[in-house]
Amino acid sequence: LVTGTNRLSVQVFKRSSASYLEDQDFFRFSGIFRDVTLLAKPRVHIEDLALHATLSDDFTTGDVTLRLTCQNVLEDAIVKLVIRDAAGHVLCEQERPVAQEMLFTGVTLEKPQLWDNHQPNLYEATLEVYDHHQQLIEWIPQAFGFRKIEIKDGMIYLNNQRLIINGVNRHEWNPSRGRSVTLEDMQQDIAICQKNNINSVRTSHYPNQMPWYRLCDEAGIYLMAEANLETHGTWQKMGAFEPSYNVPGSDAYWEKNTLARAVNVYETFKNHVSILFWSLGNESYVGDVLEKMNAYFKAKDPDRLVHYEGVYVEREQYEDTVSDVESRMYASPDEVRAYLENNPKKPYLLCEYMHDMGNSMGGLDSYMALLDEFPNYHGGYIWDFIDQAIYVYDEYTKRNVLRYGGDFDDKPSDYEFSGNGIVFADRTEKPAMQEVSYFYGKYN
Known part of the structure; x- marks a missing residue:
């Protein structure tokens, strides 16, 4: 990319070798039929987030683990994790120095509200990335629930x-x-x-x-x-x-x-x-x-x-x-x-x-x-x-x-x-x- 005007060209193929794997019963159209978004990211950013919420055998506690992959690690940059319930109450806060591979563990919630068809209780984990000037440069929300x-x-x-x-x-x-x-x-x-x-x-x-x-x-x-x-x-x-x-x-x-x-x-x-x-x-x-x-x-x-x-x-x-x-x-x-x-x-x-x-x-x-x-x-x-x-x-x-x-x-x-x-x-x-x-x- 250069400063000013850039051109993005997209070529759409009607058939490819993948067509042999896509024999679904439906009308067949050509073109792009879903939204395409260009998203600008800060130089230091979270590339991938995997959230794992598990329950104890007696369903009385829930553990949350987050694995992150970050790009362009800078000294003194940090990632802050905040977990809230559906009412917005803060249940947990942690922070770590930014690293290429990061792991947040030790998050245990007592008496978690379970998720199912009748009561789809959700929690929210937010990840905040701060640069070496302590300026917030990225904010990522991720809803999650507890079910087994x-x-x-x-x-x-x-x-x-x-x-x-x-x-x-x-x-x-x-x-x-x-x-x-x-x-x-x-x-x-x-x-x-x-x-x-x-x-x-x-x-x-x-x-x-x-x-x-x-x-x-x-x-x-x-x-x-x-x-x-x-x-x-x-x-x-x-x-x-x-x-x-x-x-x-x-x-x-x-x-x-x-x-x-x-x-x-x-x-x-x-x-x-x-x-x-x-x-x-x-x-x-x-x-x-x-x-x-x-x-x-x-x-x-x-x-x-x-x-x-x-x-x-x-x-x-x-x-x-x-x-x-x-x-x-x-x-x-x-x-x-x-x-x-x-x-x-x-x-x-x-x-x-x-x-x-x-x-x-x-x-x-x-x-x-x-x-x-x-x-x-x-x-x-x-x-x-x-x-x-x-x-x-x-x-x-x-x-x-x-x-x-x-x-x-x-x-x-x-x-x-x-x-x-x-x-x-x-x-x-x-x-x-x-x-x-x-x-x-x-x-x-």
């Missing part, structure tokens, strides 16, 4: 209570802006979830915009944070499993690109209390590369669970090394029951079920009844939250109408298979939402 997600005796527990997932899969969508959603869209989606007893969202099938995770922290929405990976076109041929050229599979050629997606989602969102599960991706069969993704998450973050659905296709080889949970999509209630009645190794959840296309959602009660029958069944994520349809001006009615696959002379297409939501593309609730609200409300 774990598997005990074959069941998933959150804060020592059985976890029930009343979930939905959610694509980012706006009928006028496509995949470029606004903060107002996100806030409306949170409100719809809260109104209808939806307590969890799977970010299908890619990392969402950054504000979404903050909103879920604040609202108590449990997140299954998914990496940007889907390759069903490489192993589903004419409706059959045929993984002869499965991507990424066990091919070392794809390992670096695939693992980069795990690094991306972890490093971007690691400090968000709302994330209970890391999800390796969607419909990408299974193989050694996914096994390495799981190993990465386990090494970086052993206190969260890892999810992946495709393990069942090669259970003998990968059952113990790819996913903490038995996950299926569109298994019938009888199929779920068959697994849980035959010495199940893992707790069970459905990462996709109740495909809500057309006049659907009539069988939800059969799945919800499984929650009463099997304590190691934990619910699932409805497919899906919002129709993906685009406003198009209709010359005959002189109105904007919603259009989807096949309406644009685009052949081949899956027609209305982008319209599976429990809300229409304009976020109007469908009749199916009455079923969702009623049955999810019974187990909320």
